[in-house]
Amino acid sequence: METFDQYDATYENESLRKFLAGEPDDLPWMQSWLSMLGEAAAEGRTFARVRVVTTPLTDYSRFGVWCSQFTGGAGEDIRYLPRDQAEGLPKHDYWLFDSRKVVRMHFDDGMSFLGGEVVDDPAEIIQYNYWRDAARHHAVRREDFAAE
Template sequence: MEAQDDYAEAYESEALRQFVAGEEVDLGWFGEWLAMIRQATAEGRRFTRVRVVSLPLTDYSQFGVFCSQYTNAAGEDIRYLIRDHAAGLPDYDYWLFDSCKLVRMHFGGDRAFLGGEVITDPAVVVRHSYWRDAAWHRAVRRDDFAAK
């Protein structure tokens, strides 16, 4: 689950600038990630993600909707949940791996990624799995969200 409206990742900053300026977006930085998703999903792995977003969308969230057309085409299923419908869900980012490992993401005040905290405590993983499922059932498919 991704709960931030903005991220400060150097590797995508030029593409974000291009997107905001209405220019053609160079997605060269994105190729390895897309290839990894294609390979993993071809091997039967599932990639799903819920992005919690505020309205109106930030430039970064609009950029995320744009980029998610490519990740979804590669095999990931990204869905969107408006923040007003996210009551009871955590306000931080985390990833779950095979419902047995949790990685809670940490960011600095400048929105830069500081690292992930690996958590394997079953009670904590189950709680986050519940939140993932609750978010998933409230979220809207990427294509439906983008069409609004």
């Protein structure tokens, strides 16, 4: 789950600039991720995420919706949940692996990624699974969200 409207990922900066300027971009920073998604999909593995977003979308969130067409094409299921419908969900990012392992993401005040913290308490893992399921239930598929 991604919960922030802006991240500071320096590898994205040039692509974000091009997106905002309406210039074409082949997203060089994303190519290894797209390859990995395609390989995983071919092996029957799934990747899914929910992005909690403020509406109207920030420029960065619009960029994320645009980028997600490529990850979706490679096999990732991305859904969007407007922030006003995310009551009761965490206000931090996390990854959930096979419903059994949680990595909580940490960022500094400037939204630069600091690292992940493995959560191994079974009760917390159950809670993260619940949040995932609730978010996915209320979220809108990328294609439908982008069409709006």
